[in-house]
Amino acid sequence: MHELSIAQNIIEIVKDYVPEKDYKDVKSIMLKIGEMSGIVADSLEFCFEAIKIDTPLSNSKLVIEKIPFMLFCNKCKSETSNTFGVRICDKCGETDTYVVSGTDMKITEIELDS
C-alpha cells in the first residue's frame, strides 16, 4: 500500500510545473502506469481523491493510461506482451528477452482550465 505516498509525490511534481496562482485550475493529471509497475491504479485514484481535498489541487483528477508489459525477444526478434511479468517470449518460449515497457510510472501531461 504505497499508493498514498505515490499520490503525495504526484501533487508535489504538479506544483513544480504549475504556477501557484493556477493550482486551482488544474483539471487533469495524465499518468502512464506500467502494468508491472507495482501500482494499483484504482488504489492510487482512491488515495489521490482522499488527499487532494486538503491541497490547492482539489479541482483536479487523475487520468490513467495503463501501459502493457512488453518484451523484446533477442532470439526471434519479436515483441510480445504478457500479464504475468514473466520474461519468456510468448512466441518462441525463449528467456533471452528484455523489457521494453510496463514497469515504470510517469506523469505525461497536466491540463489546466483557463
Added chain:
Amino acid sequence: MGIITIERKVLEKNDEIAALNRKLFKDNKIFVINIVSSPGSGKTSILERTIEELKGKINIAVVEGDVQTDFDAKRVERYNVPVVQIVTNGACHLEAKLVKDALDNIKLDNINFLVIENVGNLVCPAGYDLGEALKVVILSTTEGDDKPLKYPKMFMNSSVLVINKIDLLPYVNCNLDVLKKNALQINPDLKIFETSCTSKEGIKEWCEWIEENVST
C-alpha cells in the same frame, strides 16, 4: 485551456536522492545490498549468520528498517557492528531519503559492506531505489514455491534470490525446483543461493559471494 506536457517519473525525487547515496557509497568504496522479503523469511537471521562468518574479514555496517520497534537493531548490536534503526511509523517501505538521513549516524570511511534491511513486505520496497548496488530477495520455503509468480515485481527488480529455511523442506509444501523455475521465469538473470540459518547450510557460499563483491 492549457496543457503542460511533461515526461517525469513519479518517483524521480526518490531516484535523485538514491543517486546521491550511490555516489557516496562509490566514493567510499562500499558494497551495499538492500535486503527485501516478506516478514519472517529470515532477513535478520541471515544477517546474523553473515556477520558471524565475515566479522574480522570485512567491515560491516547495518541499516535496519521496520514499521515499529528497534528489536532488529538490538539483535545486530550484539555483534558489535555499527547499526542504525529506521522506524517508519507505518510506512511499508524504506525510501532513499530515510537511508540518506540514517547514513549521518555511520562512519562510512571505516566500512566496506553495508546491509540495508528493508521493511518486511514483498510488494512496496520493490519500487524504491535506495542507492544500493543490488537488491537481494529472501524467500523462505515455508512461504511456498508460487511466490515469485504472485509477487513478480520484487523478483524482477532483484539480482539475487536467497532461498532460506531449506532445512524445513521435508516438512513443508514447497518444491525447490518449482520455486527456482518460477523465479527464473520472472528474472532469468537471478543468482540463487539456498540457505538455512539453523543448519548453516549454504551460508558459506553466500558469504563467499559477498567477499567477492567487497573491495578490501
